[in-house]
Amino acid sequence: MRGSLLNIVFSLLVLSMMTGCWSKVELDERVFVNGLYVDVGKTPGTVAVTISTPLSNRLQSGQESGGGSSSEKPYSLLTQQSTSIGKALETIHKDLSRQLSLSEIKIIMISQEYGKQGISDLLEWIKREPDVPIGAYILVTSGDLQETAHLTPVFEQLPTTVLLSFASQSYMLNTTIRDCIVSETAGLGFAVTQLKNGTIISAADTDKKEVWAGIQGAALFQGDKLKGALPYEEAKIIAWAKGNLRFPIYSVQWDGTRGNADVKFTYTNGRTSVKMTNEEPIFTVHLKGRASIIAKNDPLNRPIKDISGIIMDRLNQKISADFNNSIKATQKAGADVLQLGFLLEWNYPLFWNKVKDKWPDYYSHHAKINVVTNFTFDDFGKEY
Structure with missing residues (x-):
């Protein structure tokens, strides 16, 4: 009798696992965000949010794939403006055919203007949004944020991969959202790698110029506000003192x-x-x-x-x-x-x-x- 009961329980467990999770969302029903760009909105009191998502059907692995030609960009950038980051993402999400996933965010980049205004809204949103990793790196650009988002990934497939290298490979600072939250809570400062924009000659067309980005120095924050900046040579010393310089x-x-x-x-x-x-x-x-x-x-x-x-x-x-x-x-x-x-x-x-x-x-x-x-x-x- 006891053996029969155990067999029934075991069978039910197997059947429950075969039916799957009711709340599960299949991978092909998701849009994975790997980069988030935040800027001041054109209308006072608003914020402009851009998401970067890889397009798996266009990603190349060294050879042509059936998903598309090498001339097609293997990523998408979508931008909306609203009164808050959450509302801007909702506006982006409602026009998508897939569910937005924020759990794969690796890079969060902000404009210099947004940093001067204060990033407390960004940090507060991340504290309350469980899907966003607090280990994501943060960068600042002194140039146009949209231009930086559209940089040409010369040696990579995705712009966010280039930005991730800037943030994580000890070229300058490897500041994360976690670092920002801890510093803001304690009333202390933090430094963030700051980029600048430029242009390079296209490898495909020498008469064409493409967007490029490189390390300019470090942006200096106290609390949640950008207070100043250091040029490259002096920023290296701060990175060295923090153990980041390579x-x-x-x-x-x-x-x-x-x-x-x-x-x-x-x-x-x-x-x-x-x-x-x-x-x-x-x-x-x-x-x-x-x-x-x-x-x-x-x-x-x-x-x-x-x-x-x-x-x-x-x-x-x-x-x-x-x-x-x-x-x-x-x-x-x-x-x-x-x-x-x-x-x-x-x-x-x-x-x-x-x-x-x-x-x-x-x-x-x-x-x-x-x-x-x-x-x-x-x-x-x-x-x-």
Whole structure:
């Protein structure tokens, strides 16, 4: 009797699995969004939202497929404007033949104008929309957002793949939505990779120019608002201090401008520390790296080993100067993008309680931040 009952229960379980889930939506009934672009709307008080979706029937795998010719773009961009991000997406969704899926979003890009206005609405929507991954990367463009969305993916199939590389491969910063939410909640700053637009000559038609995008530097946020920006060289230092920078190259000079060398770092590491001195905190950013000399031009034609000390000295001066310029810019913007406030709260909570309500002002006018460098040469290139 017991065996028969078990057989019945087992049969029912098998049958229930065969019938499928009633709430399931088949893959071919979905439109997967991999990129979200947010801009200020043309009408005051509105927001313009663009989604990027791959078109599986046009994706190429190195050879022609039956889904379409190589001249067809394997992605679609759809834009709508409304009073909120959710309403704009609803407007896009109602005209689609498939169900919109936001769970595959990898990149969220905003315009500079939207960043200056404040991204609190974007962050609030993401907090409440369960399908959007908070691990999605965020980027800022100083150019036209629609142009950036339509960039030409020279080595890739999708523009979002290019943007994902900018965000995730340590070319600059790898800021995610999670980082933004944590920083905004704590009242601290954060930095985001900023892109610029340009044009390149089409590989298919030399008389035609196509949209291109590249890294310009870093956008500086305090709370939810864009407060300033750093050019590329100074933005590299912020990425280095946060442990994100990969294979940076620096150029140094001596004897006026007659002597020069290029140095490539094969390893970089950054960390921050704080020490209380005379009842005020002193922050120190430690930059460590190993480098190779990949080019040199010495007017006296000395062996590379004889001038390596000069090159190292100039390298320390160059990177320290870039660091001081970047810190001054962040303090002018009142944006604690290195999140030294967290460090202060952890190590000296009593002092933090005194300044946390006015931290942006304290960071701008009173924070003392030093840099310590520790560099070594791995090799001198092919010269012995």
